[in-house]
Amino acid sequence: MKTITEDFEKTVKAFPERVAVRDEVTALTYSELMLQAKAIGTVLAGLNKRHAPIALCLKKSPLLVAAMLGTAYSGNFYIVVDDKMPVERIKRTFSVVEPAAVITDASLTENIRATGTQARIFLADELLTTPPDEAVLEAVRARMIDTDPLYCLFTSGSTGVPKGTIISHRNVMTYVEWVRETFEISETTVFGSQTPFYFSMSITDLFTTLHTGAELVIIPKAYFSFPIKLIQYLNEHQVNTIYWVPSALSIIANLDLFKYAKPSFLQKVLFAGEVMPTKQLNYWMRHLPGLLYANLFGPTETTDICTYYVVDRQFEDGESLPIGRACNNCDVMVINSDGAESAVGEEGELYVRGSFLSSGYYRNPEKTAEVFVQNPLNPYYPEPVYRTGDIVKYNERGELIYCGRKDFQIKHMGYRIELGEIENNAVAAEGVGVAACIFDAAADSLVMVYEGKISQEELLAHLKQRVPAYMVPNRLIKLSAMPYNSNGKIDRVWLKEHLNTME
């Protein structure tokens, strides 16, 4: 098996009439999805390009999935562009990838043209009328290999220039096989998809669906503000597995939603993308006991995930969850500042090796060389590994504990401090919904930004009882509205930039 499309066709053959992907308005069965993907693939193959970037600017929908697969059929790779993204940011992305073609819809073509791109612009629904040309698609496939790129996923680089991680067919195929075996995903699984398709977390539910014959139910974003509807929607489609960002799970806990409505079919609750606060997790586990809860961890550069922890015991509010151990067929190493393996309890940087690993960033050899490096424990033969920039350590149980980002780890009053630990203790307070701790390096002060019912004085008193004096924030800012970035995570960059203008 070389390509994701071959893997997909195996599923189509087994479950042609089952729904593969649906949203509020459309549902595509596996055979319908294949037909649409092949139609799009046939047109794109006509461009006579190999390994060329195709930008997909469409709203999250079954049609977008068809365009992703269609790009794969054509031997090229896709970049999903947020349909709400400002023209300037699209322009910056396009300046890196220079797409050979853009697939979009009528409502967005003006935005695409405004970027000044020279690429051919196709309207997705018009592509669907093309009859698939099997001979052309077969000729493309015959030349493909499993390390050919499948997609390029952009994350905001700290310098403001977006970084595009290249992920291959093999990366995704190896990764989803781990997801399948670990969480027993099958044709009976119905995923409730929360994360955008331009965010690495969506690879897990989307491609595991296509690998196993499961069903992917796209949840309209608005339902996270109308949560009764959200629960009704989950129940209507019998969603039994979710993989959401902790912020989305926390909305439900903070509203005490399960007092009013409960998801009746849910069996597995997976989360990743940011630290899951244990208070909100405990709310879920109290109201929906007996489900599988798992904390997944990893960067875009390892397809999505490199370590995981299935919750197997009780945690106090404010205690942190382990990130567990390496996924099967993926290996991690904790490397200390001397370049050797850290002892148990000793902090070090997390390195990852194996087939989940990206080959690097698109048109960015400098950045690639910085983080895709020779395995420091292997002087014998070439073996690239990825430096995550995450600081972790092993506990006595042999579980990995996340300590923070290398760039988040700060030194304050001579102490090394993990901001996440302060945050986790803040959200454990009664009446605090969300909290982010920012280090204001210029003022050498810890700033706690939070949203909740209690006053600054009350939160301060709470923290003083729970963290050492040097970790007590110097300033507390109560916000009515915590800012979130387009992935649904707390927007720390914005907070950092507005430290002196908030309040």
Added chain:
Amino acid sequence: MEDLIKLLNEVKPGVDFTKENDLIGSGILDSLSIIQLVTRINDEFDVEITPLDLVPENFQSAETIYAMIQNAED
């Protein structure tokens, strides 16, 4: 009502909430700002807006939000 307009402007500055009557459809109030708004309303108006009140119809305009608060006060 004035207090509400003030609060709305704090959550979403730069919008004339006395005029807008399609806050959801126009995307002015997105999913997270609604949750934040409700938290603030519960605090500052000392009412309990429950998840049952969180339906699009209640968030179309400042007026419908105000009506929802008054309902919750009863």
